[in-house]
Amino acid sequence: MSTPHVLLGLLAGGTKHGYELKRAHDERLPQARPLAYGQVYATLGRLVRDGLVMPAGQERLAGPDRTAYALTEEGRTALDRWLSAVEPPMPHVNSTLFAKVTVALLVADVDRARAYLIAQRRAHTDRLRELTALKTATSSTMDDVVAADYAIAHLDADLRWLHTTLDRVADWHREVHP
Amino acid sequence: MTQLQARGLVKSYGPTPALHGITLDVAEGEIVAVTGPSGCGKSTLLHCLAGILRPDAGEVVWRDQRIDTWPEAARSRLRRTEFGVLFQFGQLVAELTAAENVALPLLLAGTGRRAARTAALTWLDRFGVAELADVRPGEMSGGQQQRCATARALVTEPRVLFADEPTGALDTLTGEQVLTQLVRLAREQRTTVVLITHEPRIAAYADREIVLRDGVIDHTGLGLDASLAGGAR
Numbered sequence: 226m227s228t229p230h231v232l233l234g235l236l237a238g239g240t241k242h243g244y245e246l247k248r249a250h251d252e253r254l255p256q257a258r259p260l261a262y263g264q265v266y267a268t269l270g271r272l273v274r275d276g277l278v279m280p281a282g283q284e285r286l287a288g289p290d291r292t293a294y295a296l297t298e299e300g301r302t303a304l305d306r307w308l309s310a311v312e313p314p315m316p317h318v319n320s321t322l323f324a325k326v327t328v329a330l331l332v333a334d335v336d337r338a339r340a341y342l343i344a345q346r347r348a349h350t351d352r353l354r355e356l357t358a359l360k361t362a363t364s365s366t367m368d369d370v371v372a373a374d375y376a377i378a379h380l381d382a383d384l385r386w387l388h389t390t391l392d393r394v395a396d397w398h399r400e401v402h403p
Numbered sequence: 404m405t406q407l408q409a410r411g412l413v414k415s416y417g418p419t420p421a422l423h424g425i426t427l428d429v430a431e432g433e434i435v436a437v438t439g440p441s442g443c444g445k446s447t448l449l450h451c452l453a454g455i456l457r458p459d460a461g462e463v464v465w466r467d468q469r470i471d472t473w474p475e476a477a478r479s480r481l482r483r484t485e486f487g488v489l490f491q492f493g494q495l496v497a498e499l500t501a502a503e504n505v506a507l508p509l510l511l512a513g514t515g516r517r518a519a520r521t522a523a524l525t526w527l528d529r530f531g532v533a534e535l536a537d538v539r540p541g542e543m544s545g546g547q548q549q550r551c552a553t554a555r556a557l558v559t560e561p562r563v564l565f566a567d568e569p570t571g572a573l574d575t576l577t578g579e580q581v582l583t584q585l586v587r588l589a590r591e592q593r594t595t596v597v598l599i600t601h602e603p604r605i606a607a608y609a610d611r612e613i614v615l616r617d618g619v620i621d622h623t624g625l626g627l628d629a630s631l632a633g634g635a636r
């Protein structure tokens with residue numbers, strides 16, 4: 226995920242302190258890994274250096290974490306450019322999951338690959354159920370639902386792939402080890 | 404408490420084997436998904452459990468009563484009163500309005516006209532289609548028909564709901580809305596649900612997933628508790 230651009234986006238509505246940015250990030254992207262303070266300040270530092278963000282005054286004389294930050298004109302342009310650019314749709318197939326099945330077939334046998342696929346399928350299914358419960362809970366917000374939807378759609382796709390590959394694994398093994 | 408049990412169910416269609424000895428227990432209020440590739444016997448299992456088909460061998464037990472040996476009339480009464488059945492394409496009665504369709508199971512069970520209509524309107528409202536009460540299926544979208552069919556399957560507050568790909572013909576969001584509401588209401592009234600689906604995303608609404616493969620339970624399936632699933636074969 227592009228944390229710099231997310232921070233630019235969070236600053237588009239007005240100035241914010243570092244800790245406010247962290248809070249807004251974790252709230253808007255509920256299923257993302259929570260942003261560490263260190264990462265917020267490191268990223269802000271780079272954005273200031275590149276002229277995309279500037280310090281906008283200090284609330285008190287209480288040290289750097291009290292600095293508020295604002296988007297510059299250049300920052301707004303960079304944000305617009307990022308929002309308009311289409312993401313390349315899966316230019317490389319570099320999932321660890323896929324790599325692991327391939328390597329299992331290479332170094333072991335069908336049973337090893339199958340055992341891995343089955344274990345992974347179970348883990349995926351558990352997570353899918355967890356996210357479905359989270360999403361359908363009466364307390365969930367639209368932020369929660371949309372984030373869960375994203376993960377659910379991807380897990381669902383992975384699971385279909387796991388099922389199909391389980392059915393293909395014997396044929397695949399014959400091709401790898403003729 | 405165990406609501407529904409299958410013990411060693413075997414079923415063939417002529418020379419075509421469909422079930423090879425299925426043993427499973429479903430608890431009261433439990434939502435169980437049955438998944439597996441096309442032709443593995445999911446619908447056949449559901450039909451046997453719901454008393455629509457008679458197994459060639461094995462038993463179906465509903466709350467301590469062996470129902471597979473009951474005569475057709477008794478099984479059909481059971482399906483009208485204690486069971487609800489829902490298919491992929493709602494199978495509403497074309498000549499009846501939505502409200503009449505939903506009221507039908509209640510009328511067949513002896514409820515008075517006015518009370519049946521009131522209940523039907525409540526259930527249509529729960530699925531967000533109250534405004535279609537006086538519309539016939541031919542003038543509804545597939546999704547609207549399926550909402551009405553789901554209301555009809557639940558209107559008698561059955562102890563067990565059998566649903567065969569209930570969202571199979573719906574787009575993702577509509578399917579999700581119907582299913583979320585179905586699961587919510589089933590949990591509220593402690594209805595046991597047997598939900599057939601081939602979509603992992605739909606199966607995730609259930610408490611447990613049973614995977615069938617060539618007419619048997621696939622024990623390499625998903626977090627399957629062998630003691631609950633019993634020994635298939």
Ligand SMILES: Nc1ncnc2c1ncn2[C@@H]1O[C@H](COP(=O)(O)OP(=O)(O)OP(=O)(O)O)[C@@H](O)[C@H]1O
Nearest residue numbers: 416419420421440441442443444445446447448601
């Ligand atoms: N009425 C029938 N007459 C003959 N064979 C049938 C009949 N119904 C099902 N079968 C056969 O029984 C087997 C199991 O069918 P079933 O309909 O239970 O599968 P399923 O898991 O529900 O498949 P799907 O996901 O495609 O709906 C299949 O081989 C099928 O061809």
Ligand SMILES: [Mg+2]
Nearest residue numbers: 445446447567
């Ligand atoms: Mg079927």
